[in-house]
Amino acid sequence: MSGSGQTGRIGEALAEPLVARLVDERDEPIAGQTISFVVTSGGGSAFAGAGTTNSDGYVRERWTLGMTTAEPQKVEARMVDSGTGEARVLAEFTATALPGPAVGLRVAPSSPSTGPAGGTATLAVEVLDAHGNRVPDVQVGWERVTADATPAAATSVSGADGVARMDWALSGTIGTAGAAATLGQVRASLSISIMPGPGVRFEHVVTELVGGAPGGKPAVAPNFRVFDAFGHATSTDVTLTVLEGGGHLALEGNPTRATVRTTSLGWLVEDACVPGSCNPLQGNSYWVLGPTPGRNVLAATLANGEEIRFTTYAQAPMAAFARRDDGQPNGWIDWERDVLTFRVHACQTDTSFRRTLQVGDRISEIVFRQGIPYFDAPVHLEATPCHWVAQVDVTGLPPPWTVTLRAEDAGNASSTETVKVARCTDNRIQLCPVP
Known part of the structure; x- marks a missing residue:
């Protein structure tokens, strides 16, 4: 033969x-x-x-x-x-x-449709003969169509598989970048969606959190937003690690360390999940405190090593506690009526409790009995749980004002916080803290 x-x-x-x-x-x-x-x-x-x-x-x-x-x-x-x-x-x-002579180009299935802001993407085209066979060893030209992507070289040669490839540097701007591959008079258009890049920093973080009962969850769970190097909110992996207090994460198996993913808007919220098994975080209260009273610490870490630590305390259950929102006075003055208005964070673990806001001898009070509010002054609840708004008429009381927040439960357990505030300089609305 x-x-x-x-x-x-x-x-x-x-x-x-x-x-x-x-x-x-x-x-x-x-x-x-x-x-x-x-x-x-x-x-x-x-x-x-x-x-x-x-x-x-x-x-x-x-x-x-x-x-x-x-x-x-x-x-x-x-x-x-x-x-x-x-x-x-x-x-x-x-x-x-x-194959026969090269006469056409076609975008290769391996050519990506997305790429990270500030990163690179390898675009690819198939070099074809008249019958659709891929042709090796053919030089292909590459051209910019938009300013958001730049090729590493002007030409490349198709490999043994008949595919020509080129690395493109992407800008830091979110959007669609255009490119073109050429073979003589033949032209193939390509596009790539520039997406947010890997997370490199945290924002919107409050690290000192209101605590909860031992073995329970903090009154306010840790939350944050992650951004890439160009300031875009991004969906990215974050590693959560319980560092102190003996608690765990409210995920399958009660781990003390897990990698979760932020949402497309960069927030760590209830639909974040563990890659692979995709166990959802349970609501927004995914951190379970240790079984004994004391300090608890949780770390959140990005791939680049950026880290934040949240601190709270497991403490014996108390039916009432009060604090200023985000550790700031967070109030304002109504200039026309000389009324101080404060938003106050106040959660309850009992259905009967009292909240008071006092400035000098002026007091605003709200009392809950079996979960029903009774107003003894111009005080009202906001739509979100654990928040209420109180107003005190300060007519005749010169600034600065010493404001006392007090919370009491049915068993007379209480907590108190005091802050001194005044009208901000050149600001007729906002209050500012005074040493």
Whole structure:
């Protein structure tokens, strides 16, 4: 047998014929036997399709390759034994089909549709012949279409797989970047959506948190927002680690360390989940404090090492406590009526409790009895739990004002906080703390 293993261009006849020889068990040639040549793969054709062995047992055929390089090119030499009727495959011939000249471009499936702000993306195109076969060793040009992406070089050459690739540097601006690949007059347009990059910093963080009962959860769970290097809020992995207090995370298995992912807006909220198993954080209270009273610390860490630590205290249950929102006076003065208005954080673990806001001898008070508020002064609840608004008329009381916040439960347990405030300089609305 000869003629197998040749290489030729698609749609063209191979240079050498296919040759098969038929012999008997004594290696003597068999003449006059009809041999068929059948294409079994690649879509090519045999010129005659069959031939008869000569006196030396040889038969020859011409093979034209098919139009594809995507599958093997194969031909079998077959016969039917005239004595037994047995169908026999005498030989298999193979060949390698080469693509035709490059005439087109197509965006490769591997070419990404998104990339990180300030990062890189490798765009790719397939170089094609007239029959859609990929063509190697062809130079392709690359052009910028928008200013948000820049190629590493002006040209690249398609590899053995017929794909030309180019690394593009992406800007820090969120949006769609345009690019083009060229082959002579042929042009393929590509685009890539620039997305927020990896998280590098935290914002909107309050690290000193209102505590809770041992073995319970803080009254306010740790929360934050993550941004990339260009100031874009980003969905990114964050590692939470319980560092102190003996608590754990409210995830499957009660781990003390887990990696969660922020939302597309960068917040760590209830739909953050552990990559892979995607265990949801339980509400926004995903940190369970240690079983004994004392300090508890939780760390949140980004891939670049940026870290924040949240601190709170597990303490014996108390039916009432009060503090200023975010550790700031967070109030304002109504200039026309000389009324101080304060937003106050005040949660309860009991249905009966009292809140008071006092300035000098002026007092605003709200009392809850079995969860129902009774107003003894111009005080009202806000829509969000654990917050209320109180107002005190300070007509005739010159600033600065010493404001006392007090919380009491039905068993007379209480907490108190005092802050001194005055009108901010050149500001007729906002209050400012006074030493």
